[in-house]
Amino acid sequence: MAVGVVDAAIETHGLRRVFKTRKQVVEAVAGVDLTVRTGEIFGFLGPNGAGKTTTLRMLATLLPPTGGKATVAGCDLLTQPDQVRKRIGYVSQAGGSDYEVVGRFELTFQGRLYGMTREAASKRAAELIEMLELEVCADRTVKTYSGGQKRRLDIGLGLVHDPKLLFLDEPTTGLDPQSRARVWDEVRRMHDRGTTVFLTTHYLDEADALCDRIAIIDYGKIVAEGTPEELKRAVAGDVVTLTVAGSSQAALDSLTDQPYVREASIEDGSVRLYVDRGEVAMPAILRQLDAAGLQLLTIGLHRPSLDDVFLRQTGRSLREVAA
Amino acid sequence: MKLLRDIWLVFGRYFWIFTHNPAWVVIGVVQPLLYLFLFAPLLKPLAATRGFPSGGAYNVFVPGLLVQLGLFGAAGVGFSLISELRIGVIERLRVTPVSRVALLLGRALRDVLTILLQSLILILLALPFGLSINVIGVVVVLALIALIGLLTASVAYAVALWTRSENSYAPIIFTSTLPILLLSGVLLPMGLAPSWLRNIALVNPLSYAVDAARAVFLGHLGDPSVVKGVVIMGVLCLISIVLGARAFGRAVA
Numbered sequence: 037m038a039v040g041v042v043d044a045a046i047e048t049h050g051l052r053r054v055f056k057t058r059k060q061v062v063e064a065v066a067g068v069d070l071t072v073r074t075g076e077i078f079g080f081l082g083p084n085g086a087g088k089t090t091t092l093r094m095l096a097t098l099l100p101p102t103g104g105k106a107t108v109a110g111c112d113l114l115t116q117p118d119q120v121r122k123r124i125g126y127v128s129q130a131g132g133s134d135y136e137v138v139g140r141f142e143l144t145f146q147g148r149l150y151g152m153t154r155e156a157a158s159k160r161a162a163e164l165i166e167m168l169e170l171e172v173c174a175d176r177t178v179k180t181y182s183g184g185q186k187r188r189l190d191i192g193l194g195l196v197h198d199p200k201l202l203f204l205d206e207p208t209t210g211l212d213p214q215s216r217a218r219v220w221d222e223v224r225r226m227h228d229r230g231t232t233v234f235l236t237t238h239y240l241d242e243a244d245a246l247c248d249r250i251a252i253i254d255y256g257k258i259v260a261e262g263t264p265e266e267l268k269r270a271v272a273g274d275v276v277t278l279t280v281a282g283s284s285q286a287a288l289d290s291l292t293d294q295p296y297v298r299e300a301s302i303e304d305g306s307v308r309l310y311v312d313r314g315e316v317a318m319p320a321i322l323r324q325l326d327a328a329g330l331q332l333l334t335i336g337l338h339r340p341s342l343d344d345v346f347l348r349q350t351g352r353s354l355r356e357v358a359a
Numbered sequence: 360m361k362l363l364r365d366i367w368l369v370f371g372r373y374f375w376i377f378t379h380n381p382a383w384v385v386i387g388v389v390q391p392l393l394y395l396f397l398f399a400p401l402l403k404p405l406a407a408t409r410g411f412p413s414g415g416a417y418n419v420f421v422p423g424l425l426v427q428l429g430l431f432g433a434a435g436v437g438f439s440l441i442s443e444l445r446i447g448v449i450e451r452l453r454v455t456p457v458s459r460v461a462l463l464l465g466r467a468l469r470d471v472l473t474i475l476l477q478s479l480i481l482i483l484l485a486l487p488f489g490l491s492i493n494v495i496g497v498v499v500v501l502a503l504i505a506l507i508g509l510l511t512a513s514v515a516y517a518v519a520l521w522t523r524s525e526n527s528y529a530p531i532i533f534t535s536t537l538p539i540l541l542l543s544g545v546l547l548p549m550g551l552a553p554s555w556l557r558n559i560a561l562v563n564p565l566s567y568a569v570d571a572a573r574a575v576f577l578g579h580l581g582d583p584s585v586v587k588g589v590v591i592m593g594v595l596c597l598i599s600i601v602l603g604a605r606a607f608g609r610a611v612a
Contacts, residue, residue, distance in 0.1 A: 125454075130446050145371075
């Protein structure tokens, strides 16, 4: 194995997963190399079907890899799955709590599965109920919970044994903004306590706001990795978006060869330009459009977002793909 | 030791779910009553037919009912597993260090327990109608029914994990249990059947369980068919547990 980061919570080399159906062979994860450092919040960003969940399920021992190897929480994924299971928590997209069961019962039962005594498990359940502010609903069946309460219970189930490493698969999908903010707070609190968090998301703002480092995955391959700032900086300069009264294609054609334009494309009917310095480029763009006889409708200048990173790496907009 | 503890924990969870759902408890008690009162009376006149074994209508029929209870009581258990798969409960359990055998056996033993309670109710209710059996006979028959239930439940869970959908699970389970049931002589003794049908019944493992149960109810505890039935069910049970536990351990997309 290559010389890795000493303090790595996860390290994978060439991790692959192929699914065979009757008609075709699909390579859901096509050789993923990544390193997650201990104590960080690591975000796995990508559109639906990119291979996020498949990678997560492999790392959580739920799905055997077709190829490659990985060390998770200090243990070899392939030869020591039981050791990995003891050290990690995993909260799936679906959650994991049963609607017919009382929340406190689920938490206590989960603790017992990790070898706790009855007393230790019910003490830990009480702690988690207080920490996740589930007191009002802890003794009711889960079917009476709100979406946010259920999601917090699901996260609690993943935290019962105080794992060093927690996997969260799209933790805020389907939640209202308020519940979403609550989940973010919980993730930050885990981070403060020293837990490594590996989460997947297809929300750019979530990855940006929450994660120390991000890997962008598309078609089963990692296309970019770094801190949100690094990734945004790699998309050099500024982004100018503009719309014209006539043909966008004509506007694109007249601008694409200008010296100050690094890259140009059409997204959602508007022209998108990557430029070195926005304040220099803007007047030049206006003059050029004027000369081409194109009437400008809107023009905007912004710093690159993670969507720009995604667009640059994959040629597609994440918003488009997610829709 | 860890295995036993894990089985006990998983059993406890599913037993809790069962006892906290009054509908299941009521259905569990009413089902044997229906069998006894709506079907058994049809047998009285039949008992005089040529080819019908001696020993009284109830002693011939109740063992068949019990076997049927074991088979049908466990055949449908996969439905709840499929809904648990969908809401992520099974993934959540599989990611813990809990034994995969316990994930199967804990819930299958809960199913067996309910089948045994139903069987006991059925036997007790049939006594006033003229069923005669001693305590050892009851114990042997319940052991046999437990094996049938465990076998069926393990297979049902394996099929549920394999299909992951009610739309595939239901036809597979119901089209396979029906011929198994009909060919076991549960409803009417195979002694009444033409020889070709009887030959097919010979490869049906459940017919050996029915023969064993009938022998016990006729007071022939030492009959070779009893040992044969228990051994065949026991071996199949072990195989089905291995298959079922593997299904719990194996990941599916």
